[in-house]
Amino acid sequence: MSEAILLVGGKGTRLRPLTTFTPKPLLRVAGVPFLTHQLARAAAAGVTRVVLATSYLAELFEQEYGDGAQLGLELVYVTEAEPLGTGGAIRNAARHLRSGPGEPVLVFNGDILSGLDIAALREGHRASGAEVSLHLTRVPDPRAFGLVPTDAHGRVEAFLEKPETPEEIITDQINAGCYVFTRSVIDAIPAGREVSVERETFPGLLRSGGFLRGVVDESYWLDLGTPAAFVKGSADLVRGLIDSPALPGAVGEAIVLPGAQVDEQARLSGGTVVCEGAVVERGAVVEASVVLPGARIGPDALVHRSVVGRQASVGGGCVVREAVVGDTAQVGPYNELPPGVRIACGVQLPAQAVRVSAPVAA
Numbered sequence: 456m457s458e459a460i461l462l463v464g465g466k467g468t469r470l471r472p473l474t475t476f477t478p479k480p481l482l483r484v485a486g487v488p489f490l491t492h493q494l495a496r497a498a499a500a501g502v503t504r505v506v507l508a509t510s511y512l513a514e515l516f517e518q519e520y521g522d523g524a525q526l527g528l529e530l531v532y533v534t535e536a537e538p539l540g541t542g543g544a545i546r547n548a549a550r551h552l553r554s555g556p557g558e559p560v561l562v563f564n565g566d567i568l569s570g571l572d573i574a575a576l577r578e579g580h581r582a583s584g585a586e587v588s589l590h591l592t593r594v595p596d597p598r599a600f601g602l603v604p605t606d607a608h609g610r611v612e613a614f615l616e617k618p619e620t621p622e623e624i625i626t627d628q629i630n631a632g633c634y635v636f637t638r639s640v641i642d643a644i645p646a647g648r649e650v651s652v653e654r655e656t657f658p659g660l661l662r663s664g665g666f667l668r669g670v671v672d673e674s675y676w677l678d679l680g681t682p683a684a685f686v687k688g689s690a691d692l693v694r695g696l697i698d699s700p701a702l703p704g705a706v707g708e709a710i711v712l713p714g715a716q717v718d719e720q721a722r723l724s725g726g727t728v729v730c731e732g733a734v735v736e737r738g739a740v741v742e743a744s745v746v747l748p749g750a751r752i753g754p755d756a757l758v759h760r761s762v763v764g765r766q767a768s769v770g771g772g773c774v775v776r777e778a779v780v781g782d783t784a785q786v787g788p789y790n791e792l793p794p795g796v797r798i799a800c801g802v803q804l805p806a807q808a809v810r811v812s813a814p815v816a817a
């Protein structure tokens with residue numbers, strides 16, 4: 456038996472309005488809930504039992520996966536009445552673990568897409584005698600992240616808050632959101648209150664002389680927490696830049712799920728996914744985008760690096776770039792949305808007058 460805890464209770468505020476009715480881990484990425492990719496990868500790495508630590512929109516997880524048999528996993532659900540933070544959630548989930556005190560337990564953030572060799576992290580942990588092994592990744596610009604320097608033997612030296620000055624950037628290694636804990640270390644996290652592993656548990660272990668092992672892995676890594684990252688992750692999966700056993704179609708420029716209708720005169724590219732019940736009409740161009748179930752893209756519309764929510768519609772002739780259109784929102788024909796805009800769920804934007812191209816200045 457090999458066990459894992461998956462943290463899926465966050466509110467996903469940075470992805471609003473996509474997360475208004477769907478928790479971030481259940482949003483469709485490359486056509487299936489993001490969590491399905493993670494669970495399939497965990498199963499492929501030999502994980503047999505997963506405790507899902509839920510809070511926000513908790514009931515939707517069991518509705519989606521039931522007992523997990525379809526994924527070849529045993530799934531157990533635990534819900535926090537009030538979110539307990541990452542450490543509190545891990546501690547709360549531990550009540551449902553079966554591993555013995557000395558056994559390794561994997562812990563995953565529910566929003567990280569990565570090509571990490573999960574089995575190697577777990578087996579390396581067993582051999583190392585560390586209390587916790589942490590997956591670290593290198594990023595070109597670490598300013599937005601907490602830094603995790605390690606010594607020549609991979610021993611974590613510190614957990615540093617987001618650097619504010621160039622001098623504080625002493626490493627490009629950041630916490631990648633996947634850990635192996637020795638079970639007894641989880642049981643030592645205080646129960647019944649909010650705890651952050653990043654800010655409290657790990658620094659506390661270091662202060663008391665604990666051995667935290669950092670494993671730098673440079674395979675694909677992406678935190679899907681923002682709309683831009685979300686569309687990139689989906690497009691990268693569709694184009695095969697990162698493998699997933701759960702991809703619902705062949706790798707290529709686009710995946711169209713059964714039950715979607717795409718006109719022969721429409722063009723899909725850049726790793727676009729069109730989910731079931733969605734319609735893409737004649738002349739529409741959809742690039743590197745996520746078209747969620749039941750959405751409609753009108754004739755000659757251009758949709759670029761955007762997410763179109765469930766049952767939402769983008770009218771004919773619209774230009775939608777790097778935007779999020781919330782569930783059931785309706786963007787009337789000929790709207791040109793400012794890049795980066797987010798349309799709240801259910802909003803109706805009236806049609807615009809047909810645009811006539813301005814003459815090009817001589």
Ligand code: GTP
Binds near residue numbers: 541
């Ligand atoms: P933002 O609100 O956009 O920051 O997203 P988030 O709520 O998902 O927070 P964050 O990205 O920091 O969370 C990292 C992972 O931990 C995600 O998989 C969350 O689902 C999960 N998580 C965060 N806080 C909690 C919590 O209090 N309880 C549980 N069970 N999971 C949590």
